[in-house]
Each structure stands twice: as structure tokens, then as C-alpha cells.
Amino acid sequence: MSTVTRFAPSPTGYLHIGGLRTALFSWLTARHHDGTFRLRIEDTDLSRNSSEAMAAIIRAFDWVGLNYDGEVVYQSQRFDLYREYIDRLLDEGKAYRCYMPREELDTLREAQMARGERPHYDGRYRDFTGTPPEGIDPVIRIKAPQEGTIVIDDGVKGRIEIAADEVDDFIIARSDGTPTYNFVVAIDDALMEMTDVIRGDDHLYNTPKQLVIYEALGLTPPRFYHVAMINNEQGKKLSKRDGATDVMEYKTQGFLPEALLNFLVRLGWSHGDQEIFSLEEMIALFDPKDINKSASSYNLDKLLWLNAHYIKAKPDAELIELLKAFDVDLSTHPKATEILTATKERGKTLVELAEQIRLITEAPTTYDEKAAKKAFKGEAVDILKDFAFRLYKNQPKTQETFHDEMQRLVQDREIGFGKIGMPLRVSLLGSMTGAGMDEVMVILGVEETIARIEKAIAALA
RNA sequence: GGCCCCUUCGUCUAGUGGUUAGGAUCCCAGGUUUUCAUCCUGGUUACAGGAGUUCGAGUCUCCUAGGGGUCACCA
Numbered sequence: 136m137s138t139v140t141r142f143a144p145s146p147t148g149y150l151h152i153g154g155l156r157t158a159l160f161s162w163l164t165a166r167h168h169d170g171t172f173r174l175r176i177e178d179t180d181l182s183r184n185s186s187e188a189m190a191a192i193i194r195a196f197d198w199v200g201l202n203y204d205g206e207v208v209y210q211s212q213r214f215d216l217y218r219e220y221i222d223r224l225l226d227e228g229k230a231y232r233c234y235m236p237r238e239e240l241d242t243l244r245e246a247q248m249a250r251g252e253r254p255h256y257d258g259r260y261r262d263f264t265g266t267p268p269e270g271i272d273p274v275i276r277i278k279a280p281q282e283g284t285i286v287i288d289d290g291v292k293g294r295i296e297i298a299a300d301e302v303d304d305f306i307i308a309r310s311d312g313t314p315t316y317n318f319v320v321a322i323d324d325a326l327m328e329m330t331d332v333i334r335g336d337d338h339l340y341n342t343p344k345q346l347v348i349y350e351a352l353g354l355t356p357p358r359f360y361h362v363a364m365i366n367n368e369q370g371k372k373l374s375k376r377d378g379a380t381d382v383m384e385y386k387t388q389g390f391l392p393e394a395l396l397n398f399l400v401r402l403g404w405s406h407g408d409q410e411i412f413s414l415e416e417m418i419a420l421f422d423p424k425d426i427n428k429s430a431s432s433y434n435l436d437k438l439l440w441l442n443a444h445y446i447k448a449k450p451d452a453e454l455i456e457l458l459k460a461f462d463v464d465l466s467t468h469p470k471a472t473e474i475l476t477a478t479k480e481r482g483k484t485l486v487e488l489a490e491q492i493r494l495i496t497e498a499p500t501t502y503d504e505k506a507a508k509k510a511f512k513g514e515a516v517d518i519l520k521d522f523a524f525r526l527y528k529n530q531p532k533t534q535e536t537f538h539d540e541m542q543r544l545v546q547d548r549e550i551g552f553g554k555i556g557m558p559l560r561v562s563l564l565g566s567m568t569g570a571g572m573d574e575v576m577v578i579l580g581v582e583e584t585i586a587r588i589e590k591a592i593a594a595l596a
Numbered sequence: 597g598g599c600c601c602c603u604u605c606g607u608c609u610a611g612u613g614g615u616u617a618g619g620a621u622c623c624c625a626g627g628u629u630u631u632c633a634u635c636c637u638g639g640u641u642a643c644a645g646g647a648g649u650u651c652g653a654g655u656c657u658c659c660u661a662g663g664g665g666u667c668a669c670c671a
Contacts, residue, residue: 145671177671237669244668253598253667274669292601301599301667309669316671336601340666363602364664370607372664398608401620405609408619427609430664434607437621447634480634491633506631541630552630560631568632 138170139330142203143320145177146188149381150195152433153335153365153373156399160362161333162201163400163421173327174203178211179319195382199392200414208327210319217314220322220352221275221307229351230307232273233260256303272310277318277347279304285343290360291426292336297343305344317341321348321356329357333423336361360423363430365402370432377433389461389484391449394442402431411444443483451475454488461489468496470578477570477578491569495578498587499565502595506567510557511595518548519558519592523585530581534573541572562591 140161144154165172174196178184196203210217224230235256244254261278280299287295307318320341324332339361349356367377385395397412404427406412406420446454451472455465465471474492482488522544531537541559545552560567563575563584576584 143671147671180670183670240669248597251597255667295600297600303667306669311669313669315669320671335665337665338671339600341671361601366664368607370663401608403608408610410608410620429602431609432607434621437608440621443634478633481632545630554630556630566632570632572630 136330138165138168139173139328140165140170140333141173141175141324141327141329143175143177143323143334144192145180145183146185146192147183148185148188149191149383151373151380152382152395152399155195155199155382155395156365156402157333157335157362158196158201159199159396159399160360160404160421160423160426161331162203163417164331164333164423165204166418167421170330171204172202173205173208173329175208175323175327176210177316177320178209179314179316181211181313184211191381191383198383198386199396208323210323213319213323214313216326217319217322218312221314221318224277224307224351225275227351228278230275230277231260231263231304232267233276233304233306234263234268234271234273235259236271253301256305258304261304274306274310275308276304277307277351279344279347280350285346287339287342287346287359289339289342290331290358290423291363292339292361292428295339297340302343302347307348317344318348321345321354322352324357325349325352325354331360331423332357333360333362333426336363360426362403362426363428366430366432368432368434370430373433377435389482389486389488390438390442391445391457391485394438394445397445398438398441401437402433403427411441439483443480446482446485446488447479454479457485458489458492461485463489463492463496465492465496473574473578477574481570494564494566494569495575498583498590499563501565502561502591503566506557506561506565507595510561510567515554515558516592516596518544518550518555519562519588521548522555522559523588526581526585532577534577537576538573558591559588561595562588 142154142158142161144150150158162172164170174193176189178189193207221230225232233256240256243257247254256276260276267273279302283299284296285299285302287297289295305317306315308314324345342359342361346356348354365373367373382395386392393414396414396417400412400417400421401410404421404425406425412420449457454475455471458465465474468474474495477495478488478491481491522540525540525544529536529540531540541552541555544555548554556572557567559572560569563572563579564570569575579587
């Protein structure tokens with residue numbers, strides 16, 4: 136039997152990293168077995184749908200490179216299909232109409248809670264045979280088993296037993312006739328022939344309900360894997376501030392999709408001591424049975440480290456393309472390769488990398504105050520002028536010859552390297568840190584190097 | 597509150613009865629670098645607590661504590 140998995144978001148918001156991770160786990164499971172990965176939109180609550188959210192989810196999938204098979208399934212377009220199954224359950228006496236008004240249900244629940252009981256429907260219409268009350272559109276409830284236990288054989292958590300009386304005769308169709316979540320999930324997972332369902336463990340308590348549907352309809356349930364949540368760095372529920380943001384936000388913050396995916400796959404899953412996984416390796420090695428039981432915390436440092444790793448490994452041509460979105464266009468720059476080798480290792484994100492590059496490609500307009508003060512003292516200006524003159528006279532062209540100029544200068548003047556290094560650095564880049572001077576000067580060329588030195592002297596001396 | 601799940605360095609994790617409890621990140625120190633970053637080397641830090649089973653327990657059982665989830669005509 137071929138493996139079929141799915142990701143089934145509800146279009147009520149953007150895709151965040153928790154969702155992306157379960158999508159990734161599902162996708163990897165399918166790809167590992169050469170199976171099928173489906174995308175299904177859980178939009179049965181017509182009043183809560185947002186086509187923008189829908190588009191955002193697909194955009195995010197696209198960015199990270201998770202491809203799905205077949206057409207996207209929209210549950211809102213399958214109501215007729217669900218209706219057939221509801222009618223069948225009604226005909227077979229496995230479901231029934233409940234005429235209890237919503238308000239009455241509410242007061243019942245309040246009373247139960249006041250008594251310290253678990254709020255639940257009391258089953259008053261379960262065996263109702265009388266004349267239905269006038270003017271009420273009934274909901275349809277399923278007859279859940281009233282005794283015994285419901286067993287979930289979870290691929291992550293193991294065997295979980297839940298007492299049947301924990302499960303109410305829950306509603307499978309609203310009074311307006313539309314079906315509800317737990318019902319359609321079970322129907323679609325069965326009809327779409329899901330073999331493995333990987334989802335957040337906030338769905339764990341939906342599972343017995345869905346199992347009731349499978350049972351009533353004589354359908355075979357898939358294997359379930361309930362994955363623990365991702366918390367923030369403080370171990371609390373993820374909020375917008377710390378990672379529950381739109382996945383696309385990571386793109387604008389300069390993260391590479393391979394870094395994000397690598398980061399997420401290691402949250403709740405591991406393969407020995409391995410930290411770096413290419414997509415191919417993930418597919419080859421991922422097995423949902425290795426998913427951890429416990430919740431994990433989001434850790435920005437690790438994501439940043441991974442991102443730096445993938446930036447360093449990225450071919451220049453691809454980096455040049457990606458950098459365009461961050462106001463850096465090196466595509467026609469004659470020294471693009473040199474610029475990238477000088478800066479690649481200095482940015483944890485594309486945003487930082489772009490800043491590093493701009494330091495070189497754009498002459499500084501301001502100078503770091505502390506750096507300038509420290510560097511431009513004593514004979515610094517004199518040394519810079521001397522150096523500029525030497526450059527003009529000897530016209531070095533390579534990293535080595537530029538380096539020789541500096542070397543000779545410190546020898547001739549019998550000074551330390553820092554005496555030229557610091558003021559030169561501030562002159563060329565505006566700050567005390569950054570790429571190597573030889574590298575920078577080769578990129579700038581003699582003319583621009585001298586121009587920046589003169590500009591700095593004018594501004595700081 | 598009922599029910600269910602979870603608990604190894606700050607964080608991500610390895611570990612399936614016998615290990616000096618390993619790796620990664622972070623942090624610190626040293627080296628490389630004229631600077632910074634990278635890179636290399638080294639270091640600090642963990643089995644939530646308590647009983648039990650066993651020659652021996654992070655690993656098995658029970659209890660406690662803490663954290664989380666869930667109890668909708670939301671998904």
C-alpha cells in the first residue's frame with residue numbers, strides 16, 4: 136500500500152512554523168516512501184474563511200519548496216458528498232436529530248460546570264421518537280459509544296486509552312446543514328486514502344471522536360502521529376513575537392528556506408548526532424516513528440547558526456539572485472565574486488550580508504564615532520596621506536600587492552600594523568570591523584580607495 | 597475542575613539496565629586574523645523530586661511536583 140499523507144490547514148490565518156513543521160514531517164514521510172502528499176483546506180466553517188490566508192499558505196509552501204500532489208481539496212466544495220454520509224448514518228440509526236436550542240445547551244453546560252462536572256451534552260434526543268418541537272432547525276449528532284474505551288494507537292505517544300463516556304454525542308452537522316470539522320476530517324482522510332496522519336497533539340482529543348466516525352461508517356482509520364507543540368524560548372506558548380509569525384516573514388528577514396527546514400526538522404526529531412540535513416538527507420532518513428514525545432522550544436540562535444551555515448555554502452550566482460530582494464544587485468558588478476568571498480562569512484542573514492556588501496559598494500557617509508576617535512589620532516592623517524600617495528605611485532592591482540604596500544609602509548615608518556590598519560579601515564568602511572583591508576582595496580581599486588581616504592580625512596581630521 | 601500527554605546541560609537533542617551521560621547551539625578562554633566575522637582547540641552547565649524492582653536505573657513500576665493540551669452548532 137502506497138503511503139499517503141496530507142497537510143490540512145484551516146484558512147483562518149497565515150502559516151506559522153508549527154504548521155510548517157507538521158507539514159514538513161508529513162511531506163517527508165510521503166516522499167520517503169515515494170508516496171503522495173496532499174493539501175486539503177479545512178474550510179467547512181463558511182463564516183471564518185479567508186482566501187487571503189489560503190493564498191498565503193500556498194505561497195509559503197512554494198517558498199520553502201514543499202510540493203503537493205494532485206489538486207488542492209477544498210472541503211467547502213464537498214458538502215454534497217458529506218451529506219450522503221450523514222444521511223446514511225441517519226438512515227442506519229447511528230446518528231440523530233437533536234432539537235435542543237443552543238441557549239438551553241449553554242445553560243446546561245454552565246450548570247454542570249457550577250457543579251464541578253465536565254460540561255457535556257446529556258443525550259436527551261438520542262432515543263427521541265416523539266414529535267419534534269416546532270420552529271427549530273435541528274443539529275445532527277452521532278451516537279457515540281456509551282461504555283468501554285476508545286484506543287488510539289499513536290505512532291508517537293504509544294497506546295492511549297480514553298473512556299468512551301468522555302466522548303459526547305457530538306455534532307456532525309450544524310443546524311444550517313453544514314458538516315463539522317471532526318466529521319469531515321474522518322470522511323476525507325478515509326476517502327483520500329490517508330495512511331499516515333501527522334498533526335499537532337492539540338488534535339489528540341479529536342482522535343477518539345474521529346475514530347467514532349470511522350467505526351460508524353466501517354472505514355479504516357489511518358495511523359496517527361501526534362506531534363508535541365513548539366514553545367517559545369521561555370517554554371511558553373508561541374506568540375507572534377517569538378516565532379508564531381507568518382513563515383513568509385522569515386523570507387523578508389533574510390532566512391534561507393533550507394535553513395528554516397533544517398531547523399524545524401530538528402525540533403522533535405533527530406538522527407543521532409547529525410545537525411545538518413539537506414532535503415535529500417531528510418527524505419532518506421526521516422521516519423515518523425522517531426518523532427519525540429515532548430514539546431520543544433524555539434531557539435533563534437540555532438536558526439541563525441543554521442542560516443549562516445547555508446549562506447556560506449550557497450553558490451555565488453544564487454546568492455546574487457537572492458540579494459536583489461535586499462537592495463543589493465551584484466549581477467553586473469565586475470568584482471561580484473570578490474565581494475561575496477569577502478562578506479559571505481559575516482552575515483547570519485541575507486539582511487546582514489546585504490549590509491556588509493553595501494559597506495563596500497557604497498562609500499561611507501557616516502563614520503562610527505568611537506572608531507573614528509580611536510583611529511584618527513596622532514599621526515594617523517599623515518600616515519593615511521603617505522599611504523594614499525604610495526598607492527597612487529605604485530598602482531597595486533592584486534590583494535598581494537596592496538598588502539605589500541601596507542607592509543612596506545609600516546616597515547619604512549617603523550610603526551605597528553594597527554597604525555595604518557585602523558584609520559584605513561575607518562576610512563574605507565566607516566567602522567572598525569568588517570572585511571579584510573586587502574580584499575576591500577582590491578575590490579575598490581586604487582582610485583576609489585584614495586577617494587575614500589581623502590573623504591575620511593576631510594570629514595574626521 | 598475531569599480526562600489525556602509531557603519532563604536529560606539555558607535551548608535542540610543522543611541514550612532502549614552496566615557510558616568518565618555524547619553531540620549541537622549559546623556562553624567563556626586560547627589559537628588564527630592588522631580589526632570583526634569565519635575557522636580550529638579547550639572549558640563551564642543536565643537525567644524534576646521521592647519511593648520501589650534489580651547485583652546494578654536517565655533507562656522498568658508507582659507516587660508527588662511542574663508544564664502543556666482538551667472538554668464548541670471553531671478548526
